Amino acid sequence: MSALNRFETRSDKVFNLFIVCALCLVTVIVAYPLWYSIIASFSDPIKVMNGEIHLWPQGFNWEGYSSVLENERIWTGYRNSLFYTVVGVSINLVMTVLAAYPLSRTDLKGRNAMMMVALFTMFFSGGLIPQYLVVKSLHLDNSVWALVLPTAINTYNLIVMRTFFQNSIPTELYEASYMDGASNTRILLSVVLPLSKPILAVMFLFYSVEHWNSYFNAMIYLSDKKLQTLPLILREIIIQSSAQDMTGTDPNATERMLQAESIKYASIILASLPMLIMYPFIQRFFVKGVMIGAVKG
Template identity: 50%
Template sequence: MAQTAKTIKSKEDKIFDVVNTIFLTLICLAVLYPLYFVIIASISNPNMVYNGEVWLFPKEITFEGYKRIFSDPKIWLGYKNTVIYTVVGTVVQVSLTLMAAYALSRKDFYGKSFFMMVILFTMFFNGGLIPTYLVVKDLGMLNTVWAMILPKAVAVWNLIVARSFFEENIPNELLEAGKIDGCSNTKFFLKVVLPLSKPIIAVMVLFYAVGQWNSYFDALIYLNDESLYPLQLILRNILTQNQLSVKMLSDLDNLAAQQQVGEIIKYGIIIVGALPLLIVYPFVQRHFVKGVLIGGVKG
Protein backbone atom coordinates (compact mmCIF):
# COMPACT_ATOMS: atom_id res chain seq x y z
CA MET A 1 0.00 0.00 0.00
CA ALA A 2 1.18 3.41 -0.88
CA GLN A 3 1.92 5.48 2.15
CA THR A 4 1.05 9.14 2.34
CA ALA A 5 4.17 11.19 2.00
CA LYS A 6 4.95 13.25 5.06
CA THR A 7 6.19 16.76 4.76
CA ILE A 8 9.69 16.98 6.15
CA LYS A 9 10.43 20.35 7.67
CA SER A 10 13.87 21.79 7.72
CA LYS A 11 15.48 23.05 10.88
CA GLU A 12 14.83 26.63 9.78
CA ASP A 13 11.13 25.88 9.26
CA LYS A 14 10.83 24.38 12.73
CA ILE A 15 12.54 27.37 14.30
CA PHE A 16 10.23 29.70 12.39
CA ASP A 17 7.14 27.78 13.57
CA VAL A 18 8.27 27.98 17.19
CA VAL A 19 9.07 31.69 17.00
CA ASN A 20 5.83 32.41 15.15
CA THR A 21 3.78 30.49 17.73
CA ILE A 22 5.42 32.34 20.62
CA PHE A 23 4.95 35.69 18.90
CA LEU A 24 1.25 35.09 18.13
CA THR A 25 0.68 33.79 21.66
CA LEU A 26 2.12 36.99 23.12
CA ILE A 27 -0.08 39.07 20.84
CA CYS A 28 -3.17 37.10 21.93
CA LEU A 29 -2.27 37.60 25.58
CA ALA A 30 -1.74 41.33 25.03
CA VAL A 31 -5.18 41.59 23.43
CA LEU A 32 -7.14 39.27 25.72
CA TYR A 33 -5.66 40.07 29.13
CA PRO A 34 -7.06 43.64 29.39
CA LEU A 35 -10.54 42.29 28.68
CA TYR A 36 -10.03 39.46 31.15
CA PHE A 37 -8.80 41.89 33.80
CA VAL A 38 -11.84 44.13 33.33
CA ILE A 39 -14.11 41.10 33.81
CA ILE A 40 -12.45 39.87 37.00
CA ALA A 41 -12.10 43.40 38.39
CA SER A 42 -15.80 44.07 37.89
CA ILE A 43 -16.75 41.15 40.16
CA SER A 44 -14.02 41.48 42.79
CA ASN A 45 -14.00 43.20 46.15
CA PRO A 46 -13.62 46.94 45.38
CA ASN A 47 -11.07 47.36 48.18
CA MET A 48 -8.77 44.77 46.65
CA VAL A 49 -9.21 46.21 43.15
CA TYR A 50 -8.48 49.71 44.42
CA ASN A 51 -5.34 48.47 46.22
CA GLY A 52 -4.07 46.62 43.13
CA GLU A 53 -4.41 43.12 44.60
CA VAL A 54 -6.48 41.78 41.69
CA TRP A 55 -4.49 40.90 38.59
CA LEU A 56 -4.97 37.21 37.72
CA PHE A 57 -8.04 35.86 39.56
CA PRO A 58 -11.10 37.58 41.07
CA LYS A 59 -11.00 37.99 44.84
CA GLU A 60 -14.03 37.94 47.15
CA ILE A 61 -16.48 37.80 44.26
CA THR A 62 -19.29 40.32 44.46
CA PHE A 63 -21.83 41.68 41.98
CA GLU A 64 -22.30 44.93 43.86
CA GLY A 65 -21.05 46.96 40.92
CA TYR A 66 -23.55 45.43 38.49
CA LYS A 67 -26.40 45.92 40.98
CA ARG A 68 -25.59 49.62 41.20
CA ILE A 69 -25.21 49.93 37.43
CA PHE A 70 -28.58 48.41 36.62
CA SER A 71 -30.27 50.42 39.35
CA ASP A 72 -29.50 53.56 37.34
CA PRO A 73 -32.35 54.42 34.92
CA LYS A 74 -29.88 56.22 32.63
CA ILE A 75 -28.27 52.92 31.72
CA TRP A 76 -31.61 51.37 30.71
CA LEU A 77 -32.56 54.52 28.80
CA GLY A 78 -29.22 54.40 26.99
CA TYR A 79 -29.79 50.75 26.10
CA LYS A 80 -33.23 51.56 24.68
CA ASN A 81 -31.92 54.47 22.63
CA THR A 82 -28.99 52.45 21.30
CA VAL A 83 -31.25 49.60 20.24
CA ILE A 84 -33.52 52.06 18.41
CA TYR A 85 -30.61 53.79 16.70
CA THR A 86 -29.04 50.46 15.75
CA VAL A 87 -32.20 48.89 14.33
CA VAL A 88 -33.53 51.94 12.48
CA GLY A 89 -30.07 53.04 11.38
CA THR A 90 -29.13 49.61 10.06
CA VAL A 91 -32.35 49.31 8.04
CA VAL A 92 -31.88 52.76 6.47
CA GLN A 93 -28.15 52.31 5.86
CA VAL A 94 -28.37 48.84 4.35
CA SER A 95 -31.31 49.82 2.12
CA LEU A 96 -29.60 52.92 0.72
CA THR A 97 -26.25 51.17 0.30
CA LEU A 98 -27.68 48.20 -1.60
CA MET A 99 -29.78 50.37 -3.90
CA ALA A 100 -26.87 52.67 -4.71
CA ALA A 101 -24.43 49.79 -5.11
CA TYR A 102 -26.72 47.92 -7.48
CA ALA A 103 -27.25 51.02 -9.63
CA LEU A 104 -23.50 51.62 -9.84
CA SER A 105 -22.90 47.98 -10.79
CA ARG A 106 -25.19 48.17 -13.82
CA LYS A 107 -23.34 48.35 -17.14
CA ASP A 108 -26.20 50.28 -18.73
CA PHE A 109 -26.11 53.05 -16.11
CA TYR A 110 -24.94 56.10 -18.02
CA GLY A 111 -22.41 58.21 -16.12
CA LYS A 112 -21.75 55.64 -13.37
CA SER A 113 -17.99 56.28 -13.56
CA PHE A 114 -18.55 59.98 -12.88
CA PHE A 115 -20.84 59.29 -9.93
CA MET A 116 -18.39 56.70 -8.58
CA MET A 117 -15.57 59.26 -8.72
CA VAL A 118 -17.69 61.79 -6.86
CA ILE A 119 -18.51 59.20 -4.19
CA LEU A 120 -14.87 58.13 -3.89
CA PHE A 121 -13.83 61.76 -3.52
CA THR A 122 -15.93 62.01 -0.35
CA MET A 123 -14.10 59.00 1.03
CA PHE A 124 -10.84 60.97 1.15
CA PHE A 125 -12.08 64.55 1.47
CA ASN A 126 -15.09 65.94 3.30
CA GLY A 127 -16.47 69.30 4.31
CA GLY A 128 -15.30 68.99 7.90
CA LEU A 129 -17.04 68.95 11.23
CA ILE A 130 -18.35 72.53 11.33
CA PRO A 131 -19.95 72.53 7.84
CA THR A 132 -21.49 69.14 8.56
CA TYR A 133 -22.89 70.41 11.85
CA LEU A 134 -24.37 73.46 10.11
CA VAL A 135 -26.04 71.24 7.49
CA VAL A 136 -27.54 69.02 10.18
CA LYS A 137 -28.71 72.10 12.07
CA ASP A 138 -30.27 73.74 9.00
CA LEU A 139 -32.12 70.51 8.22
CA GLY A 140 -33.66 70.61 11.70
CA MET A 141 -32.16 67.30 12.79
CA LEU A 142 -30.44 68.45 15.99
CA ASN A 143 -31.72 66.54 19.03
CA THR A 144 -33.56 64.02 16.87
CA VAL A 145 -33.09 60.35 16.06
CA TRP A 146 -32.22 61.26 12.46
CA ALA A 147 -29.07 63.10 13.52
CA MET A 148 -27.71 59.70 14.53
CA ILE A 149 -28.66 58.03 11.25
CA LEU A 150 -28.82 60.22 8.14
CA PRO A 151 -25.40 61.98 8.27
CA LYS A 152 -23.69 58.59 7.94
CA ALA A 153 -26.41 56.76 6.02
CA VAL A 154 -23.99 55.40 3.40
CA ALA A 155 -20.40 54.35 4.02
CA VAL A 156 -18.31 54.55 0.85
CA TRP A 157 -16.29 51.45 1.66
CA ASN A 158 -19.44 49.39 2.23
CA LEU A 159 -20.82 50.75 -1.03
CA ILE A 160 -17.71 49.57 -2.88
CA VAL A 161 -17.94 46.14 -1.26
CA ALA A 162 -21.62 45.76 -2.22
CA ARG A 163 -21.01 47.01 -5.77
CA SER A 164 -18.20 44.46 -6.20
CA PHE A 165 -20.53 41.70 -5.06
CA PHE A 166 -23.23 42.69 -7.56
CA GLU A 167 -20.74 42.95 -10.42
CA GLU A 168 -19.35 39.49 -9.70
CA ASN A 169 -22.54 37.61 -8.82
CA ILE A 170 -25.42 39.19 -10.74
CA PRO A 171 -24.81 38.51 -14.46
CA ASN A 172 -26.17 40.97 -17.00
CA GLU A 173 -27.81 38.07 -18.85
CA LEU A 174 -30.11 37.56 -15.88
CA LEU A 175 -31.40 41.11 -16.26
CA GLU A 176 -31.90 40.66 -19.99
CA ALA A 177 -33.90 37.51 -19.35
CA GLY A 178 -36.02 39.37 -16.82
CA LYS A 179 -36.71 42.19 -19.27
CA ILE A 180 -37.88 39.67 -21.87
CA ASP A 181 -40.42 38.45 -19.32
CA GLY A 182 -41.57 42.02 -18.72
CA CYS A 183 -39.74 42.54 -15.43
CA SER A 184 -39.12 46.17 -14.47
CA ASN A 185 -35.91 47.37 -12.88
CA THR A 186 -37.55 47.73 -9.47
CA LYS A 187 -39.17 44.30 -9.62
CA PHE A 188 -35.92 42.73 -10.80
CA PHE A 189 -34.04 44.29 -7.87
CA LEU A 190 -36.63 43.21 -5.30
CA LYS A 191 -37.54 39.78 -6.66
CA VAL A 192 -34.27 38.58 -8.19
CA VAL A 193 -31.27 40.56 -6.95
CA LEU A 194 -32.06 40.69 -3.24
CA PRO A 195 -32.83 36.95 -2.85
CA LEU A 196 -29.50 36.20 -4.53
CA SER A 197 -27.65 38.69 -2.33
CA LYS A 198 -28.16 37.22 1.13
CA PRO A 199 -24.38 36.98 1.82
CA ILE A 200 -23.75 40.68 1.13
CA ILE A 201 -26.90 41.69 2.99
CA ALA A 202 -25.63 39.80 6.05
CA VAL A 203 -22.24 41.50 5.73
CA MET A 204 -23.77 44.97 5.41
CA VAL A 205 -26.12 44.42 8.35
CA LEU A 206 -23.20 43.30 10.47
CA PHE A 207 -20.90 46.17 9.50
CA TYR A 208 -23.53 48.86 9.99
CA ALA A 209 -25.01 47.39 13.18
CA VAL A 210 -21.62 47.14 14.88
CA GLY A 211 -20.70 50.66 13.83
CA GLN A 212 -24.04 52.04 15.00
CA TRP A 213 -23.87 50.24 18.35
CA ASN A 214 -20.41 51.61 19.10
CA SER A 215 -21.15 55.14 17.88
CA TYR A 216 -21.00 57.97 20.37
CA PHE A 217 -19.30 60.87 18.56
CA ASP A 218 -22.36 61.89 16.54
CA ALA A 219 -24.42 61.94 19.72
CA LEU A 220 -21.75 64.04 21.40
CA ILE A 221 -21.98 66.60 18.58
CA TYR A 222 -25.67 66.60 17.66
CA LEU A 223 -27.55 65.72 20.85
CA ASN A 224 -28.04 67.94 23.88
CA ASP A 225 -31.10 66.18 25.29
CA GLU A 226 -29.92 63.51 27.76
CA SER A 227 -33.09 61.50 27.15
CA LEU A 228 -31.77 60.82 23.62
CA TYR A 229 -28.25 59.81 24.63
CA PRO A 230 -27.13 56.37 23.39
CA LEU A 231 -25.55 53.93 25.81
CA GLN A 232 -22.03 54.52 24.52
CA LEU A 233 -22.20 58.27 25.22
CA ILE A 234 -23.47 57.64 28.75
CA LEU A 235 -20.63 55.19 29.33
CA ARG A 236 -18.15 57.62 27.83
CA ASN A 237 -19.25 60.36 30.22
CA ILE A 238 -18.88 57.99 33.16
CA LEU A 239 -15.48 56.65 32.15
CA THR A 240 -13.78 59.83 30.94
CA GLN A 241 -15.50 62.50 32.99
CA ASN A 242 -16.24 60.48 36.12
CA GLN A 243 -19.95 61.36 35.88
CA LEU A 244 -21.26 58.57 38.07
CA SER A 245 -24.95 58.80 38.87
CA VAL A 246 -25.75 60.04 42.38
CA LYS A 247 -28.14 57.10 42.74
CA MET A 248 -25.28 54.63 42.23
CA LEU A 249 -23.39 55.95 45.25
CA SER A 250 -26.22 57.47 47.31
CA ASP A 251 -25.79 55.05 50.24
CA LEU A 252 -22.04 55.68 50.58
CA ASP A 253 -21.11 58.62 52.78
CA ASN A 254 -17.38 58.00 52.88
CA LEU A 255 -15.46 59.54 49.97
CA ALA A 256 -12.91 56.72 49.95
CA ALA A 257 -15.70 54.13 49.74
CA GLN A 258 -17.28 56.04 46.86
CA GLN A 259 -13.97 56.03 44.98
CA GLN A 260 -13.45 52.32 45.52
CA VAL A 261 -16.96 51.33 44.49
CA GLY A 262 -16.73 53.78 41.60
CA GLU A 263 -13.78 51.82 40.23
CA ILE A 264 -15.62 48.50 39.97
CA ILE A 265 -18.66 50.33 38.57
CA LYS A 266 -16.47 51.64 35.76
CA TYR A 267 -15.18 48.15 35.02
CA GLY A 268 -18.72 46.80 35.06
CA ILE A 269 -19.90 49.54 32.71
CA ILE A 270 -17.28 48.52 30.14
CA ILE A 271 -18.63 44.97 30.20
CA VAL A 272 -22.24 46.17 30.03
CA GLY A 273 -21.51 48.21 26.91
CA ALA A 274 -19.53 45.49 25.13
CA LEU A 275 -21.48 42.40 26.24
CA PRO A 276 -24.05 42.29 23.39
CA LEU A 277 -21.32 42.37 20.75
CA LEU A 278 -19.17 39.88 22.67
CA ILE A 279 -22.10 37.47 22.68
CA VAL A 280 -23.03 37.93 19.03
CA TYR A 281 -19.56 38.14 17.46
CA PRO A 282 -18.56 34.42 17.70
CA PHE A 283 -21.66 33.49 15.71
CA VAL A 284 -21.17 36.04 12.95
CA GLN A 285 -17.40 36.41 12.66
CA ARG A 286 -17.39 34.46 9.38
CA HIS A 287 -19.34 37.34 7.83
CA PHE A 288 -16.51 39.73 8.71
CA VAL A 289 -14.10 37.51 6.77
CA LYS A 290 -16.55 37.18 3.91
CA GLY A 291 -16.94 40.95 3.74
CA VAL A 292 -13.20 41.44 3.45
CA LEU A 293 -12.97 38.78 0.72
CA ILE A 294 -15.86 40.25 -1.24
CA GLY A 295 -14.34 43.71 -1.07
CA GLY A 296 -10.99 42.39 -2.23
CA VAL A 297 -12.35 40.84 -5.44
CA LYS A 298 -12.80 44.09 -7.30
CA GLY A 299 -12.51 47.72 -6.22
Protein backbone atom coordinates (compact mmCIF):
# COMPACT_ATOMS: atom_id res chain seq x y z
CA MET A 1 0.00 0.00 0.00
CA SER A 2 2.87 2.40 0.75
CA ALA A 3 4.23 1.95 -2.79
CA LEU A 4 0.80 2.69 -4.24
CA ASN A 5 0.37 5.75 -2.04
CA ARG A 6 3.56 7.30 -3.50
CA PHE A 7 1.90 7.36 -6.93
CA GLU A 8 -1.31 9.03 -5.69
CA THR A 9 -1.81 12.52 -7.03
CA ARG A 10 -3.36 15.36 -5.09
CA SER A 11 -6.66 14.87 -6.88
CA ASP A 12 -6.59 11.14 -5.97
CA LYS A 13 -6.17 11.97 -2.30
CA VAL A 14 -9.00 14.50 -2.41
CA PHE A 15 -11.24 11.98 -4.15
CA ASN A 16 -10.40 9.24 -1.63
CA LEU A 17 -11.09 11.64 1.24
CA PHE A 18 -14.44 12.53 -0.31
CA ILE A 19 -15.35 8.82 -0.64
CA VAL A 20 -14.41 8.13 2.98
CA CYS A 21 -16.47 11.10 4.22
CA ALA A 22 -19.45 10.08 2.07
CA LEU A 23 -19.32 6.49 3.36
CA CYS A 24 -19.08 7.73 6.96
CA LEU A 25 -22.14 9.91 6.38
CA VAL A 26 -24.09 7.01 4.86
CA THR A 27 -23.07 4.78 7.79
CA VAL A 28 -24.34 7.34 10.30
CA ILE A 29 -27.62 7.75 8.41
CA VAL A 30 -28.17 3.98 8.30
CA ALA A 31 -26.99 3.18 11.83
CA TYR A 32 -28.57 6.06 13.76
CA PRO A 33 -32.22 4.81 13.60
CA LEU A 34 -31.12 1.52 15.20
CA TRP A 35 -29.02 3.32 17.79
CA TYR A 36 -31.93 5.66 18.56
CA SER A 37 -34.26 2.68 19.07
CA ILE A 38 -31.74 1.15 21.49
CA ILE A 39 -31.29 4.26 23.63
CA ALA A 40 -35.01 5.08 23.50
CA SER A 41 -35.87 1.59 24.77
CA PHE A 42 -33.80 2.27 27.91
CA SER A 43 -34.85 5.89 28.40
CA ASP A 44 -37.63 7.64 30.29
CA PRO A 45 -40.65 7.59 27.94
CA ILE A 46 -41.49 11.19 28.88
CA LYS A 47 -38.11 12.36 27.61
CA VAL A 48 -38.54 10.25 24.48
CA MET A 49 -41.92 11.78 23.69
CA ASN A 50 -40.58 15.28 24.36
CA GLY A 51 -37.75 14.74 21.89
CA GLU A 52 -35.00 15.01 24.49
CA ILE A 53 -33.25 11.80 23.41
CA HIS A 54 -30.51 12.21 20.81
CA LEU A 55 -27.28 10.29 21.42
CA TRP A 56 -27.47 8.80 24.92
CA PRO A 57 -30.20 7.35 27.15
CA GLN A 58 -31.89 9.75 29.53
CA GLY A 59 -33.52 8.51 32.75
CA PHE A 60 -32.83 4.77 32.65
CA ASN A 61 -36.05 2.77 32.36
CA TRP A 62 -36.40 -1.02 32.10
CA GLU A 63 -40.19 -1.12 32.18
CA GLY A 64 -40.64 -1.63 28.44
CA TYR A 65 -38.51 -4.78 28.40
CA SER A 66 -40.14 -6.06 31.59
CA SER A 67 -43.63 -5.66 30.14
CA VAL A 68 -42.71 -7.39 26.90
CA LEU A 69 -40.70 -10.25 28.39
CA GLU A 70 -43.35 -11.02 31.01
CA ASN A 71 -45.86 -11.65 28.26
CA GLU A 72 -45.98 -15.41 27.57
CA ARG A 73 -47.08 -14.81 23.99
CA ILE A 74 -43.69 -13.25 23.24
CA TRP A 75 -41.98 -16.56 23.88
CA THR A 76 -44.62 -18.32 21.78
CA GLY A 77 -43.89 -15.90 18.96
CA TYR A 78 -40.15 -16.44 19.30
CA ARG A 79 -40.60 -20.21 19.18
CA ASN A 80 -42.92 -20.03 16.18
CA SER A 81 -40.73 -17.60 14.24
CA LEU A 82 -37.64 -19.68 14.95
CA PHE A 83 -39.39 -22.82 13.76
CA TYR A 84 -40.75 -21.16 10.62
CA THR A 85 -37.31 -19.69 9.87
CA VAL A 86 -35.46 -22.98 10.26
CA VAL A 87 -37.97 -24.96 8.16
CA GLY A 88 -38.39 -22.20 5.60
CA VAL A 89 -34.69 -21.52 5.08
CA SER A 90 -33.99 -25.25 4.74
CA ILE A 91 -36.61 -25.54 2.00
CA ASN A 92 -35.44 -22.31 0.34
CA LEU A 93 -31.79 -23.36 0.16
CA VAL A 94 -32.55 -26.85 -1.12
CA MET A 95 -34.99 -25.65 -3.78
CA THR A 96 -32.84 -22.71 -4.89
CA VAL A 97 -29.73 -24.87 -5.22
CA LEU A 98 -31.61 -27.60 -7.12
CA ALA A 99 -32.98 -24.98 -9.53
CA ALA A 100 -29.86 -22.83 -9.91
CA TYR A 101 -27.40 -25.68 -10.52
CA PRO A 102 -28.98 -27.15 -13.67
CA LEU A 103 -29.80 -23.67 -15.00
CA SER A 104 -26.12 -22.76 -14.69
CA ARG A 105 -25.02 -25.70 -16.85
CA THR A 106 -24.45 -24.84 -20.49
CA ASP A 107 -25.24 -28.42 -21.52
CA LEU A 108 -28.85 -28.15 -20.31
CA LYS A 109 -31.14 -27.77 -23.30
CA GLY A 110 -33.79 -25.10 -23.02
CA ARG A 111 -32.23 -23.46 -19.96
CA ASN A 112 -32.68 -19.96 -21.42
CA ALA A 113 -36.40 -20.56 -21.93
CA MET A 114 -36.68 -21.86 -18.36
CA MET A 115 -34.93 -18.74 -17.07
CA MET A 116 -37.32 -16.54 -19.02
CA VAL A 117 -40.27 -18.32 -17.41
CA ALA A 118 -38.73 -17.83 -13.95
CA LEU A 119 -37.93 -14.20 -14.74
CA PHE A 120 -41.51 -13.62 -15.90
CA THR A 121 -42.80 -14.55 -12.44
CA MET A 122 -40.49 -11.93 -10.94
CA PHE A 123 -42.41 -9.12 -12.65
CA PHE A 124 -45.88 -10.59 -13.10
CA SER A 125 -47.94 -12.69 -10.70
CA GLY A 126 -51.52 -13.71 -10.18
CA GLY A 127 -51.89 -11.41 -7.20
CA LEU A 128 -52.89 -11.82 -3.59
CA ILE A 129 -56.41 -13.21 -4.03
CA PRO A 130 -55.48 -16.09 -6.41
CA GLN A 131 -52.55 -16.99 -4.16
CA TYR A 132 -54.80 -17.05 -1.10
CA LEU A 133 -57.37 -19.20 -2.92
CA VAL A 134 -54.66 -21.67 -3.91
CA VAL A 135 -53.33 -21.92 -0.35
CA LYS A 136 -56.87 -22.26 0.99
CA SER A 137 -57.87 -24.94 -1.53
CA LEU A 138 -54.78 -26.98 -0.63
CA HIS A 139 -55.71 -26.74 3.07
CA LEU A 140 -52.36 -25.17 3.92
CA ASP A 141 -53.78 -22.25 5.90
CA ASN A 142 -53.11 -22.23 9.64
CA SER A 143 -49.94 -24.27 9.16
CA VAL A 144 -46.25 -23.71 8.67
CA TRP A 145 -46.59 -24.75 5.02
CA ALA A 146 -48.62 -21.64 4.23
CA LEU A 147 -45.56 -19.54 5.08
CA VAL A 148 -42.79 -21.63 3.50
CA LEU A 149 -44.15 -23.38 0.40
CA PRO A 150 -45.50 -20.35 -1.58
CA THR A 151 -42.11 -18.65 -1.11
CA ALA A 152 -39.94 -21.74 -1.61
CA ILE A 153 -37.88 -20.02 -4.34
CA ASN A 154 -37.17 -16.32 -4.66
CA THR A 155 -36.51 -15.52 -8.32
CA TYR A 156 -33.91 -12.86 -7.58
CA ASN A 157 -31.99 -15.20 -5.29
CA LEU A 158 -32.22 -17.90 -7.95
CA ILE A 159 -30.62 -15.59 -10.51
CA VAL A 160 -27.86 -14.58 -8.10
CA MET A 161 -27.02 -18.19 -7.21
CA ARG A 162 -27.14 -19.28 -10.87
CA THR A 163 -24.73 -16.49 -11.80
CA PHE A 164 -22.41 -17.53 -8.97
CA PHE A 165 -22.30 -21.11 -10.23
CA GLN A 166 -21.62 -19.93 -13.77
CA ASN A 167 -18.81 -17.52 -12.87
CA SER A 168 -17.14 -19.30 -9.96
CA ILE A 169 -17.14 -23.02 -10.79
CA PRO A 170 -14.60 -23.79 -13.55
CA THR A 171 -15.85 -26.03 -16.34
CA GLU A 172 -12.63 -28.04 -15.97
CA LEU A 173 -13.92 -29.31 -12.62
CA TYR A 174 -17.04 -30.67 -14.29
CA GLU A 175 -14.99 -32.36 -17.00
CA ALA A 176 -12.57 -33.89 -14.48
CA SER A 177 -15.47 -35.14 -12.37
CA TYR A 178 -17.14 -36.75 -15.37
CA MET A 179 -13.88 -38.47 -16.26
CA ASP A 180 -13.74 -39.87 -12.73
CA GLY A 181 -17.22 -41.29 -13.20
CA ALA A 182 -19.09 -38.83 -10.96
CA SER A 183 -22.79 -38.27 -11.54
CA ASN A 184 -24.45 -34.86 -11.56
CA THR A 185 -25.65 -35.44 -8.01
CA ARG A 186 -22.15 -36.31 -6.84
CA ILE A 187 -20.71 -33.26 -8.63
CA LEU A 188 -23.25 -31.01 -6.93
CA LEU A 189 -22.67 -32.43 -3.45
CA SER A 190 -18.91 -33.00 -3.59
CA VAL A 191 -17.65 -30.29 -5.95
CA VAL A 192 -20.10 -27.40 -6.36
CA LEU A 193 -21.49 -26.94 -2.84
CA PRO A 194 -18.10 -27.03 -1.02
CA LEU A 195 -16.96 -24.21 -3.33
CA SER A 196 -20.17 -22.22 -2.85
CA LYS A 197 -20.00 -21.34 0.84
CA PRO A 198 -20.08 -17.54 0.21
CA ILE A 199 -23.27 -17.62 -1.86
CA LEU A 200 -24.91 -20.13 0.48
CA ALA A 201 -24.18 -17.81 3.41
CA VAL A 202 -25.70 -14.88 1.52
CA MET A 203 -28.80 -16.88 0.63
CA PHE A 204 -29.06 -18.06 4.24
CA LEU A 205 -29.06 -14.45 5.43
CA PHE A 206 -31.55 -13.24 2.82
CA TYR A 207 -34.02 -16.04 3.45
CA SER A 208 -33.59 -15.89 7.24
CA VAL A 209 -34.43 -12.19 7.37
CA GLU A 210 -37.41 -12.77 5.08
CA HIS A 211 -38.87 -15.52 7.27
CA TRP A 212 -38.01 -13.93 10.61
CA ASN A 213 -39.78 -10.71 9.60
CA SER A 214 -42.73 -12.59 8.13
CA TYR A 215 -45.72 -10.41 8.86
CA PHE A 216 -48.09 -9.99 5.92
CA ASN A 217 -48.34 -13.65 4.91
CA ALA A 218 -48.63 -14.67 8.56
CA MET A 219 -51.43 -12.17 9.06
CA ILE A 220 -53.32 -13.54 6.05
CA TYR A 221 -52.86 -17.28 6.56
CA LEU A 222 -52.57 -17.72 10.34
CA SER A 223 -55.73 -17.11 12.35
CA ASP A 224 -54.77 -19.41 15.23
CA LYS A 225 -52.99 -17.27 17.84
CA LYS A 226 -50.85 -20.22 18.93
CA LEU A 227 -49.27 -20.31 15.46
CA GLN A 228 -48.66 -16.60 14.96
CA THR A 229 -45.20 -15.20 14.33
CA LEU A 230 -43.28 -12.78 16.54
CA PRO A 231 -44.01 -9.66 14.43
CA LEU A 232 -47.75 -10.32 14.61
CA ILE A 233 -47.67 -10.81 18.38
CA LEU A 234 -45.55 -7.69 18.91
CA ARG A 235 -48.00 -5.71 16.78
CA GLU A 236 -50.90 -6.90 18.92
CA ILE A 237 -49.06 -6.04 22.16
CA ILE A 238 -48.24 -2.54 20.91
CA ILE A 239 -51.85 -1.96 19.79
CA GLN A 240 -53.23 -3.18 23.11
CA SER A 241 -50.80 -1.07 25.13
CA SER A 242 -51.55 1.98 22.98
CA ALA A 243 -55.33 1.69 23.39
CA GLN A 244 -56.61 4.80 25.08
CA ASP A 245 -59.94 5.89 26.47
CA MET A 246 -61.06 8.16 23.64
CA THR A 247 -63.55 9.88 25.93
CA GLY A 248 -60.75 11.07 28.19
CA THR A 249 -62.31 9.61 31.34
CA ASP A 250 -59.58 7.04 32.01
CA PRO A 251 -57.29 8.33 34.80
CA ASN A 252 -54.54 5.88 33.78
CA ALA A 253 -54.51 6.89 30.12
CA THR A 254 -51.31 8.91 30.40
CA GLU A 255 -49.50 6.13 32.24
CA ARG A 256 -50.52 3.59 29.61
CA MET A 257 -49.43 5.93 26.85
CA LEU A 258 -45.96 6.23 28.38
CA GLN A 259 -45.78 2.48 28.86
CA ALA A 260 -46.75 1.97 25.20
CA GLU A 261 -43.86 4.21 24.15
CA SER A 262 -41.38 2.05 26.09
CA ILE A 263 -42.93 -1.18 24.82
CA LYS A 264 -42.71 0.02 21.22
CA TYR A 265 -38.94 0.51 21.24
CA ALA A 266 -38.29 -2.57 23.37
CA SER A 267 -40.26 -4.65 20.86
CA ILE A 268 -38.19 -3.31 17.98
CA ILE A 269 -34.94 -4.32 19.69
CA LEU A 270 -36.18 -7.76 20.74
CA ALA A 271 -37.44 -8.50 17.22
CA SER A 272 -34.17 -7.36 15.62
CA LEU A 273 -31.82 -9.02 18.10
CA PRO A 274 -31.55 -12.53 16.51
CA MET A 275 -30.65 -11.12 13.09
CA LEU A 276 -28.16 -8.69 14.62
CA ILE A 277 -26.48 -11.57 16.46
CA MET A 278 -26.39 -13.79 13.37
CA TYR A 279 -25.03 -11.26 10.89
CA PRO A 280 -21.42 -10.95 12.23
CA PHE A 281 -20.90 -14.70 11.86
CA ILE A 282 -21.65 -14.69 8.12
CA GLN A 283 -20.54 -11.16 7.28
CA ARG A 284 -17.17 -12.35 5.99
CA PHE A 285 -18.94 -14.34 3.27
CA PHE A 286 -21.47 -11.65 2.47
CA VAL A 287 -19.50 -9.24 0.26
CA LYS A 288 -17.80 -12.00 -1.72
CA GLY A 289 -21.04 -13.88 -2.30
CA VAL A 290 -22.99 -10.82 -3.41
CA MET A 291 -20.27 -9.48 -5.69
CA ILE A 292 -19.49 -12.78 -7.41
CA GLY A 293 -23.15 -13.72 -7.64
CA ALA A 294 -24.22 -10.32 -8.98
CA VAL A 295 -26.06 -10.34 -12.28
CA LYS A 296 -23.61 -9.59 -15.08
CA GLY A 297 -24.24 -8.89 -18.72
